[in-house]
Amino acid sequence: MLYPTSDDVRRRRLIVAGVALVLLLLAVTAYAVLVHRAHSSKVVAPKHEDAGLGDTRNPSLPVTELADLRPTSDPETFIRKVATALFEWDTTTIVSRTDHIEQLVAVADPTGESTPGLVSDLDNYLPTQDAWVELAKYETRQWLTVESMSTPSKWAEAQAQAGDELLPGTTALTIHGTRHRSGIWEGEPVASQHDVAFTVFIVCGPAYPECHLLRLSMLDKPLE
Structure with a gap:
């Protein structure tokens, strides 16, 4: 009977180690390919690009709360933000009618003097609670396209009549949109x-230093 020499044992160990290394490399390569394919096959949900809305929400992600309106000192920028927030709602989310009111009241007059009137204004723009529940059955959502913003022709007259009752920096802009x-x-x-x-x-x-919301005219009855 022939017994393996030390050289044979060493050679066999090298062969086994080599085979193990090749199998390890194959496993790592296969894993990398699978990961790459998995990332490549992910479906990216289309983004809504409604003009004037800037709605880029991913419909696969549930909306659970409204983002705060970013503060700004520019009147036109602020009014555009307010107009968009005023009309943009989606009954398919868990965001409630009350959440939309609170979002706009959060940027109201800091003194609180005009807040009760503003809440009443917002009630007239948003569907009633019963209508909200009914609209949710049809997965209703709404948004606004702003077509133009302009200073009402009678605003100067209104300022003159109000006199010192208006704080410096009080502004009115009329929105026309869809x-x-x-x-x-x-x-x-x-x-x-x-x-x-x-x-x-x-x-x-x-x-x-930043703009605040005072009041809203009745819908479709702007200050001329």
Whole structure:
């Protein structure tokens, strides 16, 4: 009987080690390929690019709360933010009607003097609670396309009549735009649009370093 020499044992160990290394490299390579394919096959949900809305939410991600309106000292920028927030709502989320009111009241007059009137204004713009529940059955969402912003022709007259009652930096701009709605009716997507006009009253500098919302005109009855 022939017994393996030390050289044979060493050779066999080297062969086994080599085979093990090759198998390890193959496993690592296969894992890397699978990971790459998994990343490549991910579906990216389309983004909504509605003009004037800037809605880039991923519909696969549930909306649980409204983002705060970023403070700004520029009247036109602030009014555009307010107008967008005023009309943008989605009954398919868990965000409530009250959440939308609170979002805008959060940027109201710091003194609180105009807040009760503002809350009443917002009630007239948003669907009632019963209507909200009904609209949710049809997965209704709404947004606004701002077409133009302009100073009402009678604003100077209103300022003169108010005199010292208006804080420095009080401004009014009238919005003309299109209100969009979409939803599901009998299993089919439906959509509608409607021209709207309204005036937003705000106060900025020098009274405050940032703009604040005072009141809203009645919908489709802007200050001329």
